[in-house]
Structure formats: structure tokens, C-alpha cells
Amino acid sequence: MADTILKLSRGLVRIDTNNDFRSDEIHYQVTFTFLIIAAVASTTLQFYADPIQCIQPAQFTDGYTSFARKICWLNNTYFYPQTYTRLPMDKNERQQHTLRYYQWLPFVYLIQAFFFLLPHLIWISFYQKNGLNPGLVVEQGKKFDEKSNTGQRIAKEVERYLMCRRLAQCKKKLLLRSNIHQDSPSQSESLLPNVSFRIRYRSSYVVSLYLFIKVLYLLNIIIQVYFLNLLLSTGKYGFVRFGFDTMKYLFQSTIRERIVNLSYKHQQLFPFVTLCDFHIRELGQDHYYTIECILLINIFYEKIYFAMWIWFVVLFVISLISFVYSFCLYVPFFTRYRFIDKVIHSIHAKYPPSNPTNQITTNDHEEHGRDLLDSDKRRREFVNWLQRDGVFLLRLLYSHAGTAVVVQCVEDLIKIWVENYEDRGKLGEKLLKNEFEFSM
Known part of the structure; x- marks a missing residue:
């Protein structure tokens, strides 16, 4: 199954995978491809489906109905459980429950995909500065034949x-000895090694860089979870708690508890029924309305982000094990x-x-x-x-x-x-x- 997903992602995104290991491909191939597909799907749903439907007052004409639906989509709606018998009159209190994310999530998916690709871009950009191209060496190795001189x-x-490492290390020692016996500051400065030389004399440059990239993969997951927790939160309810509550809803709740959770906790982050405030200006007076809307697109977002929550947990565990395993392979x-x-x-x-x-x-x-x-x-x-x-x-x-x-x-x-x-x-x-x- 994993090989099938990797083949699909390699077909969609052409990235050289000869310069690292399978555990790294999960980040910049599988996860990157999943987020790009999610971005395309959410954009399609927003433009070619009706992402929002609202209950209109009886006196609204077709023009008013279209205006109300569009203004509620462009201006953020807000969520209160249906157990609330009366909505608060204070607008500031209503704004604390505003949903600010659903118009921007296609762009969020693209940003997330870029940051999953970024560590790999750093890896392929910096390891070549050390005079070694593992991708080309592996490409030669794949053409190995016992009769050839591969x-x-x-x-x-x-x-x-x-030996380039050894030569650079030898040069470093000679430069340091020359600097000790050097009286003229100007001559001493001219003997200092440049950045390229400092890279070349390090005998574990590639391994150190690779372990650093492993740390970046871990930090990327942590930062993205924190970012989603801020972006998707409604009040004190965020992305992290949403994942735990959904798991509890699926595996630990009775049927009665599921109904309660579905109507309150489970829909705090991606509610299906929301409220919208707007006003219409007419001659001499303004009319203020509060209507209920159904966010159909949240059905899609709820499933995507629950799958993402599970995947982030699995990916973090895999990345942590991979970092420890790589450290034990190359450092001792x-x-x-x-x-x-x-x-x-x-x-x-x-x-x-x-x-x-x-x-x-x-x-x-x-x-x-x-x-x-x-x-x-x-x-x-x-x-x-x-x-x-x-x-x-x-x-x-x-x-x-x-x-x-x-x-x-x-x-x-x-x-x-x-x-x-x-x-x-x-x-x-x-x-x-x-x-x-x-x-x-």
C-alpha cells in the first residue's frame, strides 16, 4: 500500500528521491501530494458547488437572497450551539465565535505543502556545496552490472x-599555525578560510546536515499543528482538542453520547449550521438581519482535517523514530x-x-x-x-x-x-x- 502511494505521488510530483531515504519521502512526496490534492478539491468545491446555503426572510426577493448568501460567505459567520435559547446582543461577544478560515483554506493547504517540501529543498541545496552529489552516485549505482566498472x-x-576533506583539514591546521605566528593583522585576515572552505574541512558535514533536516521535519509538524490550532480555533476550542474529541466520538462513546457530542463538541471547529449578521441599506433607513446558514463545505473540511490530525500523529512518530535511528546509524x-x-x-x-x-x-x-x-x-x-x-x-x-x-x-x-x-x-x-x- 505504501509503495502504491509513493508511486502515485512520484507520478504527480517529479522530485529526485535518490539523495535520501524512504522515511523522508513521506514528507515531501506523500504529504505534499495529499495537501496539493486537498487544495485543488477545496477550490473546486468553492467555485463549482454551493458552499453555503442560508434561510432567507419571506419578504426577500431573488436579488436580496443572492446578496445575503454572498455577503454571508464573504463576511465570516459565527457559531453558537442550538442549545442556546437566546443569542447575545453584544457584537464583540459574537465575534469571539467567528469562523475566519473557510474562505482561505485552499491557500492554507498550499502553504502547508510548501513547508513540507522546504526541508528537502534545503537538503538538496546545501549538500551539493560540499562537493558531493549523492543523487548522481545512487543513479550510477542503479545501473550497476558486474561486468561494468560502476x-x-x-x-x-x-x-x-x-581526500578533499583530508586536504581541507590539513590546510586548516597550516592556516591556524600561520595565524599564530603572524604579526601583521592585515596578512592574518587574508589567511582566514572562507565559507566554502569551512564547509569542506568538516568530515561529518553531510551526516550533520542530514540529521539537521530530520529535526526540521519534526519542527515542521509541531509548528503546523500549532498554526492550525490558532487558525481554526473558535474560542478556546482548537485543532488539537478536535482530534481527540473526534477519536473519542468514534471509538469510546455510546450512541447517546455521540448525539450530544455531534450537536456541541464535535461541531465547534467545523459547524454545519452557523449564524450570519448583515444589514441592507434602503432609502432613509438600514435593516439589520441575523439569519442561519448551512456551511456544506465544512463537511469536507471536517473529514480532511481529521485525516490530517491522524496523519500528523503518525508522521511525527515515524519522523521521531527515523531521527533516532539515523543518529544511531551514523554517529556512534x-x-x-x-x-x-x-x-x-x-x-x-x-x-x-x-x-x-x-x-x-x-x-x-x-x-x-x-x-x-x-x-x-x-x-x-x-x-x-x-x-x-x-x-x-x-x-x-x-x-x-x-x-x-x-x-x-x-x-x-x-x-x-x-x-x-x-x-x-x-x-x-x-x-x-x-x-x-x-x-x-
């Missing part, structure tokens, strides 16, 4: 990204090590000891490469070399392209690491001289 190309891309070392260790065991399964073709490195480093399968210390050093961003990219590739391409990619990364970066002395010389060759 795994090698992705491995070289990961290597290029990781042992979870990153466990993932790479699992992939290395898959490589070991490809090359059993009895197989004479057991090679995961070049000939000069064949023994060291095989030792990596059995040496816990060297595996830890390899995971440290990948850093959090490297493991994030491999997990993203695993989620979208499958296991085979990740196994091949890690196998090639092991070769690269053993040949060029395991010896820290050689790595230090390359960092100082900036002697790197990333092309195959």
Missing part, C-alpha cells in the same frame, strides 16, 4: 570526496563498524580461502588486503578512513541500489585504502604535497 567509479568518487562508531564488517564478510564469501583467485587488492598488497578480512584493528582503521559521510553514502547506495553494488564498491575502496592511505607516513607526504590522482 563500482570502481563510485569508489573513486568516494575517495575523491574523502560501532554501528558504522558493524555495517562495514557485514559488507566485508560478504566480500569474504565471494573469495573463499580455498579459491586461488582470492584477491581483493593489487598484487603488491594482496596479503595485506586478505588480512583486512580477519584483522579487527585494520577494519577499524578502514572505517575511520571512510568517516561518517563515507558510510552514509554507502548506506544510501545500499538502500536504493542494493547489496551487490555496495559490496563491489567497498571491495574497490579496500584496494584504494591499502595501496594509498593505510600507511600514514605516505598519506602525510601526499597531504603536504597535494599529490593525488583520482582518475582511473
Whole structure:
């Protein structure tokens, strides 16, 4: 069912989904599409149906009847339960029960949809500033073929990204040392790194940005619930309480209690029967009227916002679990090590000891490469070399392209690491001289 909804939303809204995970697509694909459909449906009902019908005095002509219906739709109506025997005479007291939302809800749906899309726009705007495009890497991974060199190309891309981080970190240390020994303030200021450089030397930039986007998804839900609680409220009754009362109405009430709730609590937020005050100017005098109206469109809004209330609760729980799960996957070392260790065991399964073709490195480093399968210390050093961003990219590739391409990619990364970066002395010389060759 979830896959069907995702396919429908992807067909309606063309957004690249290769650069994050399924839990994120629920925000900017499923929820975004639902709100756009709600906006179109509510606009259609307002313009092509009769959203409001009012009881007219007997002396009203057709012109007066049309005027009264339109003025009651444009000016906000207000709600009092039918249990009230007499309406208050004070206009200010009546205004406290005014419904101010029903004309503007199509625009509210569009604003809500934009804010569900906004975190994804921030994500795709900022991760590219770090010199890495996960979407393109995943797109390459989906075209993986054992006969092609796709795994090698992705491995070289990961290597290029990781070593750009190392070069930037080395440059940062050299700049800081130069600033300490610098006497001239003007020369010191010229050596300060710019914004792009500050981004590039952070080894966990992509992971930190991704977790920040996860927090934005959570904050977006909380802020939207608070906003709807203010917009839809009539008096002290708001969106949050409406959801709880509706759940109670559906699952916990007896038939008698349902009738009471339907006539009072259940209709405080989206009442079907409202009141409208207006006056008509005639020669020499003004005539004031208070009439009852039926807001047919509130039947639609009531169902939509109850479904939205349930969806927001489910989405908040999913987003919270997703944030905690993502934090545990990428921040602690042992979870990153466990993932790479699992992939290395898959490589070991490809090359059993009895197989004479057991090679995961070049000939000069064949023994060291095989030792990596059995040496816990060297595996830890390899995971440290990948850093959090490297493991994030491999997990993203695993989620979208499958296991085979990740196994091949890690196998090639092991070769690269053993040949060029395991010896820290050689790595230090390359960092100082900036002697790197990333092309195959």
C-alpha cells in the first residue's frame, strides 16, 4: 500500500528521491501530494458547488437572497450551539465565535505543502556545496552490472570526496599555525578560510546536515499543528482538542453520547449550521438581519482535517523514530563498524580461502588486503578512513541500489585504502604535497 502511494505521488510530483531515504519521502512526496490534492478539491468545491446555503426572510426577493448568501460567505459567520435559547446582543461577544478560515483554506493547504517540501529543498541545496552529489552516485549505482566498472567509479568518487576533506583539514591546521605566528593583522585576515572552505574541512558535514533536516521535519509538524490550532480555533476550542474529541466520538462513546457530542463538541471547529449578521441599506433607513446558514463545505473540511490530525500523529512518530535511528546509524562508531564488517564478510564469501583467485587488492598488497578480512584493528582503521559521510553514502547506495553494488564498491575502496592511505607516513607526504590522482 505504501509503495502504491509513493508511486502515485512520484507520478504527480517529479522530485529526485535518490539523495535520501524512504522515511523522508513521506514528507515531501506523500504529504505534499495529499495537501496539493486537498487544495485543488477545496477550490473546486468553492467555485463549482454551493458552499453555503442560508434561510432567507419571506419578504426577500431573488436579488436580496443572492446578496445575503454572498455577503454571508464573504463576511465570516459565527457559531453558537442550538442549545442556546437566546443569542447575545453584544457584537464583540459574537465575534469571539467567528469562523475566519473557510474562505482561505485552499491557500492554507498550499502553504502547508510548501513547508513540507522546504526541508528537502534545503537538503538538496546545501549538500551539493560540499562537493558531493549523492543523487548522481545512487543513479550510477542503479545501473550497476558486474561486468561494468560502476563500482570502481563510485569508489573513486568516494575517495575523491574523502581526500578533499583530508586536504581541507590539513590546510586548516597550516592556516591556524600561520595565524599564530603572524604579526601583521592585515596578512592574518587574508589567511582566514572562507565559507566554502569551512564547509569542506568538516568530515561529518553531510551526516550533520542530514540529521539537521530530520529535526526540521519534526519542527515542521509541531509548528503546523500549532498554526492550525490558532487558525481554526473558535474560542478556546482548537485543532488539537478536535482530534481527540473526534477519536473519542468514534471509538469510546455510546450512541447517546455521540448525539450530544455531534450537536456541541464535535461541531465547534467545523459547524454545519452557523449564524450570519448583515444589514441592507434602503432609502432613509438600514435593516439589520441575523439569519442561519448551512456551511456544506465544512463537511469536507471536517473529514480532511481529521485525516490530517491522524496523519500528523503518525508522521511525527515515524519522523521521531527515523531521527533516532539515523543518529544511531551514523554517529556512534560501532554501528558504522558493524555495517562495514557485514559488507566485508560478504566480500569474504565471494573469495573463499580455498579459491586461488582470492584477491581483493593489487598484487603488491594482496596479503595485506586478505588480512583486512580477519584483522579487527585494520577494519577499524578502514572505517575511520571512510568517516561518517563515507558510510552514509554507502548506506544510501545500499538502500536504493542494493547489496551487490555496495559490496563491489567497498571491495574497490579496500584496494584504494591499502595501496594509498593505510600507511600514514605516505598519506602525510601526499597531504603536504597535494599529490593525488583520482582518475582511473
